[in-house]
Amino acid sequence: MSTRDVLRRIIGIDPNEPSKFGHPGKSRELDISHNVILYLDDITVSFDGFKALNKLNLAIDVGELRCIIGPNGAGKTTMMDVITGKTRPDKGSAFFGQTIDLTRLTEPEIAHAGIGRKFQKPTIFEQHTAFENLELAMKTDKRVRKSVLARLDDADRDRIAETLRLIRLDREADRPAGLLSHGQKQWLEIGMLLMQEPKLLLLDEPVAGMTDDETMRTAELFVSLAGQHSLVVVEHDMAFVEKLGGLVTVLHEGSVLAEGDLATVQNDQRVIEVYLGR
Ligand code: ADP
Numbered sequence: 001m002s003t004r005d006v007l008r009r010i011i012g013i014d015p016n017e018p019s020k021f022g023h024p025g026k027s028r029e030l031d032i033s034h035n036v037i038l039y040l041d042d043i044t045v046s047f048d049g050f051k052a053l054n055k056l057n058l059a060i061d062v063g064e065l066r067c068i069i070g071p072n073g074a075g076k077t078t079m080m081d082v083i084t085g086k087t088r089p090d091k092g093s094a095f096f097g098q099t100i101d102l103t104r105l106t107e108p109e110i111a112h113a114g115i116g117r118k119f120q121k122p123t124i125f126e127q128h129t130a131f132e133n134l135e136l137a138m139k140t141d142k143r144v145r146k147s148v149l150a151r152l153d154d155a156d157r158d159r160i161a162e163t164l165r166l167i168r169l170d171r172e173a174d175r176p177a178g179l180l181s182h183g184q185k186q187w188l189e190i191g192m193l194l195m196q197e198p199k200l201l202l203l204d205e206p207v208a209g210m211t212d213d214e215t216m217r218t219a220e221l222f223v224s225l226a227g228q229h230s231l232v233v234v235e236h237d238m239a240f241v242e243k244l245g246g247l248v249t250v251l252h253e254g255s256v257l258a259e260g261d262l263a264t265v266q267n268d269q270r271v272i273e274v275y276l277g278r
């Protein structure tokens, strides 16, 4: 049996009847008892007949740090859009854990279920301090029953301080976010995502525009987040991908061209032809 068939069986998809899986009920508890946090099965997305994704298959383990690479137009961002509910697939299924059918949920429901996404352009509150940005992120988390006007308790302050340390902004806690460097703004937005305690983090080109030093620090941050979180990172920067050290999936024309550790995919002749040999 292929890995894909094993996975299908694990999450309960009858290989002969892929579209019938899933209970009619909407949001359910995240079930990761089979160690798979994300499972895309034969996802196809067409834009005016053009297949941005073409039978894409992907399985991410709990706590895994996965890199997605591939040429421009390969479908990387579209894949993120499908996972977060921004784009609906024409065909195929997308599961968060074993039971949550992402194709049936709205974008807010998916965020609420525990999938956080970082876009390329940071969406931080420039006039507010780094600390306040994390505070606001925590309070807009619908799972935390706290109004924006509620006072922070000690546990909240500790959590914010801990997150500031993690994203290396503890010394910048009281600076307006607008005054931070480009890299620091990116980290702040990652911190804002972390305040919502996502299980799965999606990061689309997170080190674009960063200095080499910031890029390496970001890699360290992601490596430290793996385990507690699962991460799917789209990136072109090979030094960064190498430092992350996880499995690499190469997308090309909307499907998986190769998958393995970086050295393996870098030596794959098909990958060299379509991507690395430019
Ligand atoms: P990547 O992120 O790998 O560079 P994208 O997922 O952004 O690739 O795009 C994949 C392909 O789908 C590209 O050819 C792109 O032009 C096309 N595409 C993406 N979004 C849309 C859309 N909303 N409408 C039409 N075509 C789109």
Ligand code: MG
Binding pocket: 076, 077, 078
């Ligand atoms: Mg993209």
